[in-house]
Amino acid sequence: MATRRHPTARQARLGAELRKLREAAGLKATEAATLLGVSSVQMSQIESGVAGVSEERVRRLAANYACSQVELIDALVAMATDRTRGWWEEYRGTLPAAYLDLSELDHFATFRHDVAIIHVPGLFQTDAYARALFSYMNPEFPSSEVEHRVKHRMRRKVIIDGPNPIPYETVIHEAALRIQVAGSAASRAQLARILELSDADHVTVRVIPFGLDDFAGAGSAMVYVGGAVPCLDTVVRDAPHGTGFIDSAAQLEHSRRLFHRVKEASLTPEQSRDLINQIAKEL
Numbered sequence: 001m002a003t004r005r006h007p008t009a010r011q012a013r014l015g016a017e018l019r020k021l022r023e024a025a026g027l028k029a030t031e032a033a034t035l036l037g038v039s040s041v042q043m044s045q046i047e048s049g050v051a052g053v054s055e056e057r058v059r060r061l062a063a064n065y066a067c068s069q070v071e072l073i074d075a076l077v078a079m080a081t082d083r084t085r086g087w088w089e090e091y092r093g094t095l096p097a098a099y100l101d102l103s104e105l106d107h108f109a110t111f112r113h114d115v116a117i118i119h120v121p122g123l124f125q126t127d128a129y130a131r132a133l134f135s136y137m138n139p140e141f142p143s144s145e146v147e148h149r150v151k152h153r154m155r156r157k158v159i160i161d162g163p164n165p166i167p168y169e170t171v172i173h174e175a176a177l178r179i180q181v182a183g184s185a186a187s188r189a190q191l192a193r194i195l196e197l198s199d200a201d202h203v204t205v206r207v208i209p210f211g212l213d214d215f216a217g218a219g220s221a222m223v224y225v226g227g228a229v230p231c232l233d234t235v236v237r238d239a240p241h242g243t244g245f246i247d248s249a250a251q252l253e254h255s256r257r258l259f260h261r262v263k264e265a266s267l268t269p270e271q272s273r274d275l276i277n278q279i280a281k282e283l
Contacts, residue, residue: 007050008049008101010105013079013234013245014080015046015048016247017231018053018058018061022065029044029047036057036064055080058080071228072231075232086103088103099149101243102236105234106225108227109225110227111167111168111225112160112224113169113170113223113224113259114169115217115220115259117173117220118173118175119133119179120190125153126186126189126190130153131146160200160202166202167202168204169263170204170205170206171207171263172205172208174208175210177191177194177207180283188280192280195277195280205272206268207266207267207271208262209275217262217265221238223237231249231252232247234247235251235252
């Protein structure tokens with residue numbers, strides 16, 4: 001059983017889910033190791049994502065944990081056995097690991113919900129908009145570093161603008177649409193891009209207008225990514241120290257409710273489109 005120096009977020013998530021099943025069964029790691037016929041060290045490595053695990057072992061663990069959720073077990077098996085080396089691997093060693101983990105998360109997503117308050121969602125950003133953001137937030141970066149990040153962000157859009165798009169729903173605050181990140185011409189192009197993508201059947205765009213009464217959700221920005229089954233969903237949040245991946249049942253449920261509240265407060269897709277057109281004319 002080979003070990004990994006730096007497991008991806010997906011590999012770590014598999015280990016964490018196996019640990020959750022063990023804990024739900026009321027077993028200690030040493031007891032699970034005995035049932036599987038491995039050492040306690042190997043069991044720890046499996047649950048931390050440092051070591052891989054075969055389909056047979058995943059199913060043996062699920063059986064010993066009395067897990068009867070067939071769809072969940074099959075999803076965990078898929079996580080354990082999939083050997084996909086996606087396009088994001090080209091950036092390994094060039095960009096921070098979190099960037100690659102986000103791309104991998106997107107690749108296996110069944111749907112995605114975004115709430116954007118200050119900036120246009122990354123999946124909608126034009127080249128000029130993304131370049132302006134990276135250059136401003138990281139002025140110390142050489143141009144080559146900025147280009148790597150911009151190209152990576154553009155390629156991530158394949159999940160909504162590629163041959164096999166996933167359902168995508170986003171709620172954008174009017175502030176994000178009006179802030180001229182890269183100048184008026186680039187802003188008009190950015191709004192045109194949002195309108196173009198919103199024409200797709202799998203894309204839904206809603207806007208929270210400035211005039212909305214009693215809206216206290218300015219801190220609601222999030223990325224919610226659907227997994228193969230609901231308990232494998234993931235919430236992504238940006239923080240000063242880096243990107244955080246949230247997967248606890250309580251936090252996932254909280255985020256689902258929060259997205260619903262923000263969505264209910266927003267304009268309809270038709271009203272949102274009218275407002276975006278209006279903003280574009282005012283620039």
